[in-house]
Amino acid sequence: MTQPPESAPKWRRRAEARPEEILDAALSEFTERGFDAARMEDIARRAGLSKGGVYLYFEGKEALLKALIEAKIAPIAHNARMIAQAGAQDPLGSLRMLARMAAHRFADPKVFAVPRLVIGLSARFPEIAAHYRTQVVEVAKAALETLIAAAVERGELRPVEPRAAVRAFIAPFLFEAMWTHVLHGEGALAAPETLVEQHFDVLLRGLAKERSQ
Amino acid sequence: MTQPPESAPKWRRRAEARPEEILDAALSEFTERGFDAARMEDIARRAGLSKGGVYLYFEGKEALLKALIEAKIAPIAHNARMIAQAGAQDPLGSLRMLARMAAHRFADPKVFAVPRLVIGLSARFPEIAAHYRTQVVEVAKAALETLIAAAVERGELRPVEPRAAVRAFIAPFLFEAMWTHVLHGEGALAAPETLVEQHFDVLLRGLAKERSQ
C-alpha cells in the first residue's frame, strides 16, 4: 500500500569497493567460525550484498581464502623484506624492530586467523598451503636470514646456521599467539614489549659471540 | 543362490575392542581430511563397523575428538610429568631428554594432527580447547617449569622467568612441526637429533649463568 516515500534504491553499484569489503567480511566470518562453518550467505550479508553477488567477484569459498592471504597477509611479509633490505647496516637493530612488529601483528586476531586457517586446511587444500608458504613464509624467512647472515658477517653473532637461528627467532611469537588466541592462556605474564625484550635477551646471549655483551 | 559355506557370522560382538579401534579410525580420518570434512560413515567403515555402531560408543563427532585428546595425547603429557618428577636431581639432563622426546613425538603426523585440529576448532568449540589445555598443555608446562626452577635453584641457569624459559624451550619444536607438516618445507636441514642439539646449544647459552659453559 504505502510506497517508499523517497525512492530509496534497493542497492547501489559499487564495483570498485566490493572486493575489499567482501574480503573483510570473509575474514571476520572465517575468524569467528572457521572455514567450513562460515556460510557464504553470511559473508555476503556482512559485506552488504547478496550471496549471488559474491560470485561475481570471487570463484568460490576457496578463492576467497586465497585472495585473503594475498591481500591481508602477504603485504606484511613484504614489508618485513623492505625493512631487512633497508637495515643491512644495523642487522641487530633491524631484527629487534622486526621482533616488535611480529609481536604486534600476531597479537591481532584478524591477522593470526589466517595462518590458523592455513594450518587447519593444509591437508585438504595443499595449494592454499603452498600459496601461503611462497607468498608469506618464504618471504619473511628470506628477510630474516639476510639480517642474520649480515650480523654474522659483521661479527655481531657467532657463525650460526641461519635456518636454525630464524627458527629460534620467530618460533616464540608463533607460540605466544597460540597460547593467547587458541588456548586463552591466563594473561600473558608481561606486556608484548616485555616479551620481545625477554626473548631477545635470551636469544642474543645464545647466539652472541663469546662474552660479547 | 550359494549360501555362505561355513556359517560366517555377519559381525561379532567386540564391545571391548571397539572404542580403541574407532578412535584410531577417527584420528586417521581427521588427520587426512580435517574435522569437518571427515565423514562419520568413513570413520565407521575404517573401524570395521557401520555408522550407527559408532553411536553406541560415542555421543557424536565432537565427543570423538574429545576422547581422542584424552586417549592419544594426554598420556604423552603425563609421561613428561613423570620424567620431570624423576629427574629433579639432573634438571638439565632431564630437559634434554624431554627435548628429544618432544621432537620425536611432534614428528609423528598422527600425534601432531591433534593440536592441529584444536588450533582450527578452538573458536567454534571452546570446550575442546579448554580440555586440551588442562589435560595436555598445562601438564607439560608444569613439568618443564619444575625442571627449570630446579636448574635455577642449583645455579645451573641464571634466574630466568620460568614462563619465558618454557616458551623458549618448546616453541621451536612447535615451529618445526608446522614447517614440516603444514608447509612441507624442504627437508629439515638436519636430522631431528641435530635439531635438538642445535636448539639446546643456543638455548643453554642464552639461559646459562655468565660464562658457565
Place this chain on the structure above:
DNA sequence: TGCAACTAACTGACTGGTCAGTTATAAATG
C-alpha cells in the same frame, strides 16, 4: 534536457548433493 536503449551490478529462489544423527529390525550371545 528528456527519454529510450542499453549494460553492468545485483538479487533471491532454486537445485543437487551431502551428511550427522535416528530408528526399526535382526543377529549373536549366554
Place this chain on the structure above:
DNA sequence: CATTTATAACTGACCAGTCAGTTAGTTGCA
C-alpha cells in the same frame, strides 16, 4: 529368550553454487 551389539535404511537440515530475472546507472540521440 532376554539382552547386547550391530546394521541399513531413513530423515531432516543445511548449504555451496547457479541462474533467470530485476534494477541502478550510463550513454546516445532528439
